[in-house]
Amino acid sequence: MTQTTAGRPPSEPSQRKQRAQIKARTLRTDRWWLAPAITFAALSSFLVYGFWAIFDKSYFIEPYIAPFSSPCLATSCPEGARFLGLAPLGDWWTLPPGFLILGLPAGFRLTCYYYRKGYYRAFWLSPPACGVGEPHKKYTGETRLPLIIQNVHRYFFYGAILIAAVLTWDAVLALRDHEGNWGHVGLGTVILWINVVLIWAYTLSCHSCRHITAGRLNHFSKHPVRYKMWTFVSKLNSRHMLLAWLSMYSVMLADLYVRLVAKGIVNFPLA
Amino acid sequence: MGYKAKFRVWRGEGGEGALEDFVVEVNEGEVVLDVIHRLQATQAPDLAVRWNCKAGKCGSCSVEINGKPRLGCMTRMSTFTEYETITVTPMRTFPVIKDLVCDVSFNYQKAREIPSFTPPDNVKPGEYRMQQIDVERSQEFRKCIECFMCNNVCHVIRDHEENKPAFAGPRFLMRIAELDMHPYDVADRKDSAQEEHGLGYCNITKCCTEVCPEHIKITDNALIPMKERVVDRKYDPLVWLGSKIFKRPGSSNPSGSKAG
Amino acid sequence: MDIERHEYDVVVIGAGGAGLRAAIEARQQGKRTAIVCKSLFGKAHTVMAEGGAAAAMGNVNSDDNWMVHFRDTMRGGKFLNNPRMAELHAKESPDRVWELEAWGALFDRTKDGRISQRNFGGHEYPRLAHVGDRTGLELIRTLQQRVVALQQEDERLHGDAEAYIKVFAECTITTLLKQGPARDAGISGAFGYWRETGRLICFDAPAVVLATGGIGKSYVVTSNSWEYTGDGHALALLAGASLINMEFIQFHPTGMVWPPSVRGILVTESVRGDGGVLRNSEGKRFMFDYIPEVFKDKYATTEEEADRWYNDQANNRRPPELLPRDEVARAINSEVKAGRGSPHGGVFLDVSSRLPAAEIIKRLPSMHHQFKELADVDITAEPMEVGPTCHYIMGGVEVEADTGASSVPGLFAAGEVSGGMHGSNRLGGNSLSDLLVFGRRAGAGAAAYVDRLAARPVTPDDVMRAAEIEAVAPLSRAGGENPYEVHHELQRTMNELVGIIRKAEEVKEALEVVTKLKERAAATGAPGGRIYNPGWHLAIDLRNMLLVSDCVARAALIREESRGGHTRDDFPGMSAEWRRKLLVCALTADGEVSVEEKEQPPMRDDLFRLFDRAELSKYVTADELADYDALVKES
């Protein structure tokens, strides 16, 4: 009485297992290429700027230090630019200070879940937009080297907190005038403060941060404080993309501004 | 009020087929599925389309409209201009049976590969006590109507048929997240999410989230948190070290067993 | 043409709540079980249920218990319910809901971590376990995942996931097979076709559980989907079983009325349970004018009292918006007829002025979404337009309460396709719990029946051949009548002539139309091949819709009173004599529908005593009341 029931015999058309043969790469009629194109342009411009900024030497003028070159940890930095007055690396480091430190924020953003989406789409076209075929023959995603390394994002997050702290310190220092007296508020101070707020917002809205606060728990109700933190981070997190762009541009503009002041191009009383 | 709209509908069986042109009447307030039904009733009685509730609740009527995965019953004609040609095709990622109807058995097979809800042995029905805030995350994922459009749009399998065996697709990776976050589930799902169900294939490009008709934040709330949980287990040297020393696996729940 | 054949112990037709629960039970009793359904697995009509599942768990108000639930159910059904079914339902539904939780369902919670329960029309206490407004989805997904869990278990034990329970999705059953033509000949299987391929398929099985849901597709304005063509009702009739209560159809008071293409789609009752009110074009909360005599002492008479009730249910009576559905539907109908309707022929249902926007979105997310997407209406800012829509059929296969067994040996039924449980009107939320309670009972009943059988039944060859010929006939009539047109005409006829308010002449007219349509249906043809051919499918479904419509109309003509889901313009009152009578539909030897009166089984004494005299006196005859008095005196 118990005979195992056979599946559907192979003669059925459904066994022909073929997708609808549609040649077009996409049938989308909207401007799906616009978003990746903008992302491409914006990220590229940032890279170009960053490359230039690293080699640019005018990164410091009392009381401002350009974010891309902070913290400055070598004796090659001007005295006032050294982080907490220290130069732990001594004088063997002669390359621009940005080289030393940019790895952290760059790594943070490079492994950021949002930027990953951005550049996978805009640079690697994998996929360029939803429902648009990607050009690659093979795809393994983040399952193997090198992309499996993206999983270290959390460590960059810890590093990013340090960087945000340094930038906060820089912004505090910008409350002095060029002679070191407290109470100064120049345009540069305002710019550095806006930047540091955005950097914090971006850093705290990080998915790893959300996970660490309480995302990893299964019983929020037993950890009310962490749940509150998670709720707060979750709110920020839903704007993570926006914060990523805002903070990227704010840091770039702040950096550029300090350099312009340092070069004497911007030079007015409230600078 | 009514007007004549230009439609192009993919018609064919078992993969072979072509786009066919129709001119069809459209009335106020109608959705694409209404128009497809009008085609059935007036011009093409054997035009195949899958549907059921016509209220966006069952997830049967998934098709691609102008190249985008959409529910036919929830796509209002008023979102298009009267001059536009509207192209309706079956979902690309799954084999087509006929016209707009796909064989979605891939999804049911994947569903069966995910280990079911595993409660602890010692709680009886009726004894479950869970706080609202503890179930809310999983409840979001349970809004899923299984339209399979997220699996359809995901480039991991849409553009790479060969990845199908290794990848559960966003729908079922989300199911893993749902169970992993369930206050009473005691199964360990982190290693298998990565090793067996292909979480690593996802490159978080968010197309699943973009198409989800239930507006579930699949990537942000299920896939990325799940990736982070896997990091806890597999890629976090501190946790690894801790687990070696304290013999307690990098638990997602410091309060002891998940059911605690 | 070769026919695919499978052998099972129990075949469950339908994968909604009732079908899945029945199948799970049969499998848990060790029976090899097939689940056959017309749509994909997990998409049956049950997904559409919104409000919740009624179960007297007493989580929100600890005064609630099965007896209160039982009373509410009987009252809602105007005492026409099968009392044994109402009793089992009230007693067992909490266990069935808890069981779901152990299978992974995540209901909304109370503060102390239990399952939260909400108010609904006709329920004395907050009683509906729910998840936002997508309870049906939770229910079906949980059962679906339970089936998968059992399959995983079988995979581990037997190496074959489908060894003991297999789903045949998109497969339509057209005929029940029997050992012979006699009325009491036992079931031997079921016959149908794959929608996908058009291939014919035959299940050999000693027991069949019908769980095919309702009949709404015979009406134009309905909240039901295409699946609801009354297949189970018709299959049972054709197999020799009988249907009861077919005249009782629930018109849900609040369906969408605009735009035309979504007319009928449901607006959940939770909108009213959570504070929504009904107003006519003059802005008046008209429901206060429509509280019927039997409910006078249970409902608020002023807006102030009604509004207080939402926060203090102990000291206030409930708002009349929460009267049983039949009352509200008739009230809306009258308002519209009196010219006080909304621009598109409904009335206004307003929550926007009653709850803050954020609260509305939280409590009624899918309603918010539905109106936004389909009607461009923001329910947090403006009222909805609503009107009655054909929603649920109380009537169905006459079954034994404890086992779901019909009069045909081996044929069981559960869920909307079965009759009796809800009497003349179903309370909201009582269906989902009905599915679970009686789904399980029917599954168990079928398993026990199989255990009792000495030998497997065999289907005679000519029975098979007849089933085959009937199934493919429309394909050979390629030039025949267009099935879509026949369908539309039937829908219009039923909607207009056997709708919410009925008159003898109109129903007679409908019967004539149905007879004519039967002829036309027999000549419908479907061009195209067998593969996923919707025209062919509809041509087959027409037989069922027509048979069922015939039953509805005939029973509606005979019952000369108004009660619950049956309102006769020419007999507006409720009659205590008619309460004792059930109308039983069956097929005669030559395929005609016959309707016979049958006495309603009396209520057991202990159940009878649960009601108070004043209430009973509104429903029962003087004789019955005398029995009651004797009972009370005895104790």
Ligand SMILES: Cc1cc2nc3c(=O)[nH]c(=O)nc-3n(C[C@H](O)[C@H](O)[C@H](O)COP(=O)(O)OP(=O)(O)OC[C@H]3O[C@@H](n4cnc5c(N)ncnc54)[C@H](O)[C@@H]3O)c2cc1C
């Ligand atoms: C919009 C809406 C909202 C509702 N809200 C609620 C609510 O809040 N609370 C409540 O309690 N009730 C509610 N109901 C009622 C309730 O949902 C239904 O009565 C119930 O789901 C019916 O379940 P069922 O298991 O009997 O059948 P269904 O879930 O309808 O399943 C029928 C099954 O039978 C299959 N089938 C049918 N014919 C055949 C055939 N010939 N061959 C093979 N398979 C076949 C179908 O494919 C389907 O799988 C609502 C109903 C609607 C329409």
Ligand code: SF4
């Ligand atoms: S986010 Fe991941 S799962 Fe979702 S579509 Fe993109 S690659 Fe696929």
Ligand code: SF4
């Ligand atoms: S997650 Fe969303 S897109 Fe994916 S199947 Fe569920 S409802 Fe559809």
Ligand code: FES
């Ligand atoms: S910074 Fe973007 S996710 Fe961590």
Ligand code: FES
């Ligand atoms: S038909 Fe159910 S979602 Fe479209």
